[in-house]
Every structure is written in structure tokens, then in C-alpha cells.
Amino acid sequence: MPGKAKIAVLLSGRGSNMAALLYAAKADDCPYEIVLVASNDPGAGGLKLAAAEGIATFAQPHKGLARADHDALMDEAVRGAGADYIALAGYMRILSEPFVQSWQGRMLNIHPSLLPQYKGLHTHERALAAGDSHGGCSVHLVTTELDDGPVLAQTPVAVLPGDDADTLAARVLIAEHQLYPRTLAAYVGRFSDPEWIVAKVGELALTLPETSARESHGSPGWRVGGESSGKFFAYVSVRHHGEDAVALLAKTSGPDEMAALIDAEPELYYRPAYYGASGWIALRLDRPQVDWAHVRGWLEKSWRAVAPKRLTKLMDAAEEF
Structure with missing residues (x-):
């Protein structure tokens, strides 16, 4: 049988979506495995969790480096780990065009809105201000335009009376943790279908x-x-x-x-x-x-x-x- 697809996860913070991907990967029938967790912040909590779970980690601060130079170092680490795909999980850096193009079709991101609505930041505040009945999350392929790549899957999340950005975000995060592993598995699993x-x-x-x-x-x-x-x-x-x-x-x-x-x-x-x-x-x-x-x-x-x-x-x- 073919081997599992190898995934590198890039993050900048606590790594809750990375954790969802990592624990989903422990299932025998999961078509992917996490081979690297990398960050632009050596203090990111997600790195500590990955290391505790036996996953290789890499950290490269971006301060003092040109964007392209930092991306080149990240790319070297990802390729050195043998990754087939990249999953962005709260990676708070805009990636350079050469980096994105070199991983075209093989880099996914999760975004806390129902794209194409509310690209960028403050998605929950914007959904509430617009009076939307639902917020939600989307998994999409990464392209050179921010949050604009083809959407692979979405989960709507109902807005409740009295919601603020924090309460809505907490429920959307639950949906993210379910949507991302399922969508990544379906996408990388195509090669064996x-x-x-x-x-x-x-x-x-x-x-x-x-x-x-x-x-x-x-x-x-x-x-x-x-x-x-x-x-x-x-x-x-x-x-x-x-x-x-x-x-x-x-x-x-x-x-x-x-x-x-x-x-x-x-x-x-x-x-x-x-x-x-x-x-x-x-x-x-x-x-x-x-x-x-x-x-x-x-x-x-x-x-x-x-x-x-x-x-x-x-x-x-x-x-x-």
C-alpha cells in the first residue's frame, strides 16, 4: 500500500488546529502523518506540544530578515523533513509569492469565516456587525492573493443571541478542529482513490x-x-x-x-x-x-x-x- 502523505504544519501561536491535525493523524486509517511543526516564533506553544508528541520542530524568527529570506529558510526546513504538503494553522505571516508558487496545490489554510466573506482579520467582529445569522470556517488552497484560493470545505456556525466576538470565536474553533483534519485527509487521500x-x-x-x-x-x-x-x-x-x-x-x-x-x-x-x-x-x-x-x-x-x-x-x- 502507498505510504501516508507527509505534512508540515506552520504556526505562530498555541497550535490548537495543529493539535487537531496531529491527533487525527494517530488513527491507523488517516492518510497523512505530521513530519514537522515549524514556526516564526521560537516561543510558540504549538512547538512545545509537537515536541512532547515526538514530532520534529523548527523555529526561525522573522525579525531582521527579508520576507523572501525567511521564507527560504522555512522552505528548506519543510523540504528537509520530506513534506509533501503544508498545512497553515494560525501562521501569522504573509508568505512571499515564490514560496506560495513553489507549493501551489500543496498548501492548505484554515480561515475563520465563510469565504469569500471576511478575508483577513477580525472576521467574527465583521460577521456580527453585519448581522449575519452564521459565522463559520473554511479550508482553502493557498494562492498569492490573501485568503482567495479555491475553497475545499466549509462549516457554518450559528450566531446566538448575545454573542460577542469571543463567544462566536470559541464555537467556530470547535468547528475548525473538526473540519481541518477531515478536509486535509480527503484532499491528500485522493492519490489512493x-x-x-x-x-x-x-x-x-x-x-x-x-x-x-x-x-x-x-x-x-x-x-x-x-x-x-x-x-x-x-x-x-x-x-x-x-x-x-x-x-x-x-x-x-x-x-x-x-x-x-x-x-x-x-x-x-x-x-x-x-x-x-x-x-x-x-x-x-x-x-x-x-x-x-x-x-x-x-x-x-x-x-x-x-x-x-x-x-x-x-x-x-x-x-x-
Whole structure:
């Protein structure tokens, strides 16, 4: 089975959301593990809790450092811990554009409002002043614009008569502690979800000329060419033939290429049962940080191996143009 996704948590304070993520990660079926808790404040309470729970910690004060320089040090620590994703949990720093872009699609944040309402600070005060019936919290992907990334999940929290910002914040925090672990687990767990993997491969495969989807011997597959003369150029094997993997099957040039690939990266490639004898190789997809550009490259290569020459010539001409 694929390993758990590795998460680095960045915080600036007591770390209650970090604690929620950490304790959720102790469940055997949680798809992530916390590998680092880092802060811009060496005195942050969250660091002490993480250390007591056996999690590696890192602290780098930001005073006296340019934003980009501080972010570079944080990035070095996160990558050094082997993190696949970053979860911001009360990290009170605006991150530099290069840092955000380098973690695009792999950095999440929790915000105490129902985005897109009330970006920034003082969210509960603003909700009360507007007379809203509900406050709440949102988990979103981080982009270069503050609190503006795609929202992954939200929980509304009712405003009660007599609420002030503190009482509303206390109930919203309860919702945050439930929403964040659940949303993070769902997001990073996609890499092991066969339906999501098949859909992603299909999305890429069907961008190639004259392709269609068709199941073959119980496996999702994609063909190029006409209805009667078309040939398969890709399959997704979902733990078929006793294999403990969800993998793309694509054509190689032959046994020598297959053996070289497997020898070079045995954690990525393997010789699939049944199809391996015909020169197909398996590329594991049920793992964190799949390089989908690499997957697309294999789909195109395999497509070219079986596509009619009229199609490959057209593609070559289009690429030259």
C-alpha cells in the first residue's frame, strides 16, 4: 500500500488546529502523518506540544530578515523533513509569492469565516456587525492573493443571541478542529482513490487525437483509432492479478527499456502481470506527488506507438508549428 502523505504544519501561536491535525493523524486509517511543526516564533506553544508528541520542530524568527529570506529558510526546513504538503494553522505571516508558487496545490489554510466573506482579520467582529445569522470556517488552497484560493470545505456556525466576538470565536474553533483534519485527509487521500486516479488519467488520455475510453478485461482503457480498428494505448490496473497497486499501464519499446526503467526506479515502475510479457510497463499512481506531466508523457509515448501514421504525422506537424 502507498505510504501516508507527509505534512508540515506552520504556526505562530498555541497550535490548537495543529493539535487537531496531529491527533487525527494517530488513527491507523488517516492518510497523512505530521513530519514537522515549524514556526516564526521560537516561543510558540504549538512547538512545545509537537515536541512532547515526538514530532520534529523548527523555529526561525522573522525579525531582521527579508520576507523572501525567511521564507527560504522555512522552505528548506519543510523540504528537509520530506513534506509533501503544508498545512497553515494560525501562521501569522504573509508568505512571499515564490514560496506560495513553489507549493501551489500543496498548501492548505484554515480561515475563520465563510469565504469569500471576511478575508483577513477580525472576521467574527465583521460577521456580527453585519448581522449575519452564521459565522463559520473554511479550508482553502493557498494562492498569492490573501485568503482567495479555491475553497475545499466549509462549516457554518450559528450566531446566538448575545454573542460577542469571543463567544462566536470559541464555537467556530470547535468547528475548525473538526473540519481541518477531515478536509486535509480527503484532499491528500485522493492519490489512493482509484476512481479519482482513473478520472485523472482519462482526462489526460482523451486530449490526444481520436481517442476513446473502453473497458478491457475489467480494466479502464483508452484506444486510438476507429471503432473497429482502434488499438489500446493505455490501461489503469486497479490491483488486478493480486498486485497491490493502482497503476498506469503503457507500452515500452521492449524488454530492455522495461528492465532499465525498473532497475532505475523500482519504487515507481514494475513489470505488470499478464501485460508485462507484451512489453507494457506499470507506473504507480497511488502515491503522493504524482508527476502528472510525466504521466501525460507516457500516455503520449504509448499513443504514438500504436496510432496510425496519419495521426502521428499531424501531431508532429502541429508541434513543429
